[in-house]
Amino acid sequence: MTSKTPQQEVSAAEEHAEMMQRMQADLIDSYDEELEMEIDDRAFDEGGGVFSAEQRAQRRAYFKELFRLQGELVKLQDWVVATKHKAVIIFEGRDAAGKGGVIKRITQRLNPRVCRVAALPAPNDRERTQWYFQRYISHLPAGGEIVLFDRSWYNRAGVERVMGFCSDEEYEEFFRSVPEFEKMLVRAGIQVIKYWFSITDEEQHTRFLGRIHDPLKQWKLSPMDLESRRRWEDYTKVKETMMERTHIEEAPWWVVQAVDKKKARLNCMAHLLAQMPYHEVEHAPVTLPPRERRDDYARQPVPPEMVVPEIY
Template sequence: MNSEQMRENFDRIREDYIDQFDEELEMEFGEYDEENRPHGDGQDNSAEFRKAYFKELYRLQVELVKLQDWVVESGHKLVVIFEGRDSAGKGGVIKRITQRLNPRICRVAALPAPNSRERTQWYFQRYVEHLPAAGEIVLFDRSWYNRAGVERVMNFCSEEEYQEFFRSVPEFEKMLIRSGIQIIKYWFSISDEEQAFRFECRNHDPLKQWKLSPMDLESRKRWEDYTKAKEVMFKHTHISQAPWHVVPADDKKKARLNCISHFLEQVPYQFVGRKIVELPERIHHEDYKREPVPEEIVIPQRF
């Protein structure tokens, strides 16, 4: 690796590190002269683009709040499925969607591997309990499509279970839709080279090393197997009632904006007006006396 490539990789790693922060903090880090901004391959990090990114993200998040209000008002039930290879950016998009929303209305379902009891249940059973009631949005950070992906590639399910999944999942989703649940499905697509770079970032970043699991390392070895599994999954589960939508995700920021923008277009939400409330006068009692807080229970004031 020559010095120019090392510099490019350093710039990309630096950008990836900054990207971990909330958008407000990232904007503070972004106040640099254009000549000092990094320009690694694969990501648009120009000052002009970053400024446009923050502005558009804020606009989209305002629309997400409007969508949330409409979901509550109308009793809509919404499921959004996020699938894709490890490090494809699903979590980053989910974070930006939920950032301004009420967690009691919009919640994330990220289920761990099934335990011994769950492995004996009907396959969809553990996902059903996370489905939304009226006025709720559920974002599945991976979903029942684990069976078509990691379980297939890693031989965690039998051939019979795999084939039964493809027979069942279209009917399962059609049943949910008939019950009034809207389903939106996203696949985040990244290149082989971009995944390798993101894994290297995790490997050297103490804040992200926990994300690099033995399963991730195995997935790198089986890149082609995962590709074949994805292609079979699309073939069997891309139904008109709940089609797949592919999000090109080599550029994280563009993927976030494109995905959120598309998501908003899939829901027929309308603006729900909110009344401006009048704050009540606080009641004062002349005989009220606030007791002092004991010093020993106050945390140290180090800052």
């Protein structure tokens, strides 16, 4: 075994330092938007930390555009309710591709009764004996609702195929059925929008390492995720087959370039807004009525043992 030259050791150290910096930036990026903004304002504007002056300016521009798009999503929500529109939005992609991050930003300012997320677990024993699409049916939207599927019926074309959870016959039947299933949804007045979040081999590797080293994100790594990392090429093959056989005019696939998570969020949100002919809905002015006060009312004291301790 040959030892490394001093130049190789320096190069390895620089590569490690760069990797740690990217992991630290990714950790900060994973926190809540308001917290991110506070960190930006206080820590990174003091001249130190992870980001350069140019990167801090880019982050401020990102937040400005994010909040603008979220404002437009609120208008879209009002239009969906007013017109009784129905929409299903499917988010697919490799593990750590950023699906959950964009879903969180889309739903963050919206009414969960109007825009809700369906993230189904693995099917139980009973569900495995049902018609494959049956367990998804109850999550479909009624009039005035948007449903975001964090993974969907396309599990059969991805993880189930790669991991051997379905037979060849079930796999082929899926491809025969899914175009007709989605066309049926569209005929029933449900708009179907499908996004695939695309990342590189290197970027997934970096994000997985970030999850391993971040105690707040380790829960995201399951044995299935680790196995998917090993089977990168198998997932590539089934993804290509899936898109070739399910990219239909009524419900086409849209690919989001997701190596840069912030750009991916903004691009996906902007594209989603362009898929519906929404407009701002006029609302009657809201006036706060005066509170009624009665002479015979007296507020009862709360027993001290019921009060949550004020430790902050």
